[in-house]
Amino acid sequence: MKQKIFITLVYFLTLTLLANCVMAQPTGKTKTEMYRPQIHFSPDAHWINDPNGMVYENGVYHLFLQYHPYSSVWGPMHWAHATSKDLIHWEEQPIALFPDSLGCIFSGSAVVDKKNSSGFGKNGKAPLIAIFTAHNLEGEKAGQNNFQNQSIAYSNDHGQTWTKYSGNPVIKNPGIRDFRDPKVMWYEPQKKWVMTLATKDRVTFYSSPDLKNWIKESEFGETLGSHGGVWECPDLFTLNDKGKKVWVLVVNINPGGPNRGSATQYFLGDFNGKTFTASHKDIKWLDYGPDEYAGITWSNTGDRKIFLGWMSNWQYASKVPTTVWRGATTLPRELLLKHVGDKTLVASTPVKELSVIYSKLKVIENLTLNGKIDLFDKLGLSQFPCRINLTFEKTDDFTLTVQNKKGEELVIGYDKMHNQYFIDRSASGKVDFEKGFGAKHVAPRFSNNTDIKISLVIDESSVELFADDGLTTMTEIFFPNAPYNKINLQSTSILKIKKLEYIKLNSIWK
Numbered sequence: 001m002k003q004k005i006f007i008t009l010v011y012f013l014t015l016t017l018l019a020n021c022v023m024a025q026p027t028g029k030t031k032t033e034m035y036r037p038q039i040h041f042s043p044d045a046h047w048i049n050d051p052n053g054m055v056y057e058n059g060v061y062h063l064f065l066q067y068h069p070y071s072s073v074w075g076p077m078h079w080a081h082a083t084s085k086d087l088i089h090w091e092e093q094p095i096a097l098f099p100d101s102l103g104c105i106f107s108g109s110a111v112v113d114k115k116n117s118s119g120f121g122k123n124g125k126a127p128l129i130a131i132f133t134a135h136n137l138e139g140e141k142a143g144q145n146n147f148q149n150q151s152i153a154y155s156n157d158h159g160q161t162w163t164k165y166s167g168n169p170v171i172k173n174p175g176i177r178d179f180r181d182p183k184v185m186w187y188e189p190q191k192k193w194v195m196t197l198a199t200k201d202r203v204t205f206y207s208s209p210d211l212k213n214w215i216k217e218s219e220f221g222e223t224l225g226s227h228g229g230v231w232e233c234p235d236l237f238t239l240n241d242k243g244k245k246v247w248v249l250v251v252n253i254n255p256g257g258p259n260r261g262s263a264t265q266y267f268l269g270d271f272n273g274k275t276f277t278a279s280h281k282d283i284k285w286l287d288y289g290p291d292e293y294a295g296i297t298w299s300n301t302g303d304r305k306i307f308l309g310w311m312s313n314w315q316y317a318s319k320v321p322t323t324v325w326r327g328a329t330t331l332p333r334e335l336l337l338k339h340v341g342d343k344t345l346v347a348s349t350p351v352k353e354l355s356v357i358y359s360k361l362k363v364i365e366n367l368t369l370n371g372k373i374d375l376f377d378k379l380g381l382s383q384f385p386c387r388i389n390l391t392f393e394k395t396d397d398f399t400l401t402v403q404n405k406k407g408e409e410l411v412i413g414y415d416k417m418h419n420q421y422f423i424d425r426s427a428s429g430k431v432d433f434e435k436g437f438g439a440k441h442v443a444p445r446f447s448n449n450t451d452i453k454i455s456l457v458i459d460e461s462s463v464e465l466f467a468d469d470g471l472t473t474m475t476e477i478f479f480p481n482a483p484y485n486k487i488n489l490q491s492t493s494i495l496k497i498k499k500l501e502y503i504k505l506n507s508i509w510k
């Protein structure tokens, strides 16, 4: 009898403890599947591609995404929705936009209509307006060329629910098959909205007083920039250059990227409310790695420009060996203009908010690299995800080899002879799901500093390299057969490391 009472007691105690544990969990789930990004947004389940409708409002960063809620491959697009207060921890929200009679919901943007120019505001509160492409799948299948049109929707409850405008579409297709991805901004000098739209091999600018009635202003880019593929997901904004405003036009392109497939190019220049004029002829890439695409910036963040992309590539996005979900976003990055000699470049660095997940920190100064160092041995720490910052005293070859017990490796380094950074994932693990995935990718070094400074952010299945304070950026995904657990740092010459910083990053899902 006593034994029975004891067992019952233990049983109820365990249940209470378990229930408490579950309830004590902060919002958001623990996501622990193999390859699950721990410091990047990825959906609980199913397919995502481009980030959409990124807008900051009422203390919340909104991130909408191209989403197929019924499988882990691309299908009729919806807008998924996630929110964050710090750009790092994300909470998934109900689906924001569903396909309608005009089509499924392709990429687009969102703005806060502060002056209620649209008239959709209620009770004196500014509405959120989403501007997106309605993609008619039947029209596409039937071989028509006007199946992409621009529509809008509004929200009066901070993005929780959306109503489509009854007068959609607001811009009708003039007969261009690729006519999509509207990015809208407020142009203060002429008090009007400006839309940058990807139209096949160029961008077309439209303007509107009320987000409903649009007129065409001009076209840009037919003979400028990279044209190895179709132009998609553009963005137009200003960056500060020593007190002066410089206009930046971002144009995603697929294929035709510097390391095959999808990539983000940009132009610097001037915009007068009507036309954009580039100030250079050379092609500029925001990220040289193969796995940052469809990147655009948040709306309504003042002078700060925060960029985020989809961390994949159309070459193999639907084949990557993840399980219940496919697709993740890059880290949010702050964009800044920098000068090197007579070149002006857009540099990207992880947003400062990343520090909310910093845990253990280890710093070693003045370390001499003579051959090979086992970094985790040296640091007495060995965990991913992590951020590693390194400053080398001179410009010379080095490699960082991230390895697992199976001998699979990802090699990141600098090649002095070619003045290039590189990431080689040829032997990084699962590579044969697509011919060409297992390759070495290179990116030019722009900085002319004598020392080299790099920052690496390594997650379960991705690495982001920010070299020379973000002048050269590369994003790559990888899929080892066993988790990586070691990093070797190597150089062929004697190389002094001024500073080595290791920061363990906490999972954003715990």
Ligand code: FRU
Pocket: 049, 050, 066, 077, 106, 107, 133, 180, 181, 232, 233, 294
């Ligand atoms: C870019 C893109 C967009 C389009 C969307 C469809 O990755 O092709 O041009 O709107 O994805 O999902």
